[in-house]
Amino acid sequence: MxxxxxxxxxxxxxxxxxxFLGIWHLATRPTAAATNMSPEYAKLMGLTATQGxxxxxxxxxVGAKLWEHLRQPFYDNGPNDKGLGIQLGYSIARVGLGYxxxxxxxxxxxxxxxxxxxxxKALDPFIQVLKxxxxxxxxxxxxxxIKDSSISAIFVIFICSVWPMLLNTAFGVASxxxxxxxxxxxxxxxxxxxxxxxxLPAAAPTILTGMRISIGxxxxxxxxxxxxxxxxxxxxxxxxxxxxxxxxxxxxxxLMIGIVGMLLDQIxxxxxxxVTFPE
Numbered sequence: 001m002x003x004x005x006x007x008x009x010x011x012x013x014x015x016x017x018x019x020f021l022g023i024w025h026l027a028t029r030p031t032a033a034a035t036n037m038s039p040e041y042a043k044l045m046g047l048t049a050t051q052g053x054x055x056x057x058x059x060x061x062v063g064a065k066l067w068e069h070l071r072q073p074f075y076d077n078g079p080n081d082k083g084l085g086i087q088l089g090y091s092i093a094r095v096g097l098g099y100x101x102x103x104x105x106x107x108x109x110x111x112x113x114x115x116x117x118x119x120x121k122a123l124d125p126f127i128q129v130l131k132x133x134x135x136x137x138x139x140x141x142x143x144x145x146i147k148d149s150s151i152s153a154i155f156v157i158f159i160c161s162v163w164p165m166l167l168n169t170a171f172g173v174a175s176x177x178x179x180x181x182x183x184x185x186x187x188x189x190x191x192x193x194x195x196x197x198x199x200l201p202a203a204a205p206t207i208l209t210g211m212r213i214s215i216g217x218x219x220x221x222x223x224x225x226x227x228x229x230x231x232x233x234x235x236x237x238x239x240x241x242x243x244x245x246x247x248x249x250x251x252x253x254x255l256m257i258g259i260v261g262m263l264l265d266q267i268x269x270x271x272x273x274x275v276t277f278p279e
Contacts, residue, residue, distance in 0.1 A: 028058035065252060081126070091233040094222055098158040099214065102158050102218075104165040105158075106161070109166055113173075114171070127166070127167070136224055136225065140161050142155045152229060161217065165214045166210075167206060219260065219264060220261075234257055238253045238257075
């Protein structure tokens with residue numbers, strides 16, 4: 001009996017996950033409690049020293065806390081106590097808005113650069129200077145000029161998303177086979193119609209690859225940006241829980257960041273497969 005590759009890969013993944021959780025559980029299980037200890041020192045050290053409990057939470061502790069968060073993801077008890085769903089919602093909204101603004105700017109400009117050698121050479125120095133700048137380096141300037149921390153975070157997402165999309169779009173448009181474009185010219189297809197009926201379908205997989213790279217970078221940057229600007233968002237949640245010394249919540253937030261990032265990537269990967277065709 002032959003099992004499919006997907007089934008075998010799923011079995012291996014489950015085995016690796018079980019092994020990881022098992023090692024994690026064994027590494028964080030309680031050890032023998034200390035017996036000879038002064039009461040003052042025991043009070044200072046807490047459960048780690050008095051009951052042998054590990055300072056790092058185990059998988060069962062994280063699972064129980066995660067279930068608490070999932071049962072009430074949208075509660076709001078004030079500025080520093082909001083549900084995990086609310087924090088993720090703020091982060092996704094900021095990423096979505098900054099990312100859409102980048103799409104509006106990067107794809108038309110990438111088309112222009114890809115179709116026009118003149119504009120490609122004229123804009124290249126600006127792109128080469130601006131592209132290596134860390135998105136977070138723009139944060140102080142954004143906070144000073146915009147004077148709104150939430151919009152400044154959206155601006156940083158826009159900045160970090162625009163370059164991969166712009167360069168991939170320009171590359172994809174410039175790489176379209178000249179034979180196809182010449183045939184369209186022979187048939188007297190206008191520039192705008194040629195861009196939408198010939199160049200866009202041919203360059204779509206490369207454009208979507210750039211969009212996929214951009215969404216990954218945007219999701220990475222939003223965590224750091226929200227740690228700086230504070231207020232709301234999953235980045236602020238991580239920083240706030242670290243200040244509260246809640247390592248369990250920090251681990252849960254890291255897990256949620258990874259899951260949401262994977263979902264965003266898979267959505268764009270599916271779109272990429274939809275527009276990719278075999279030659």
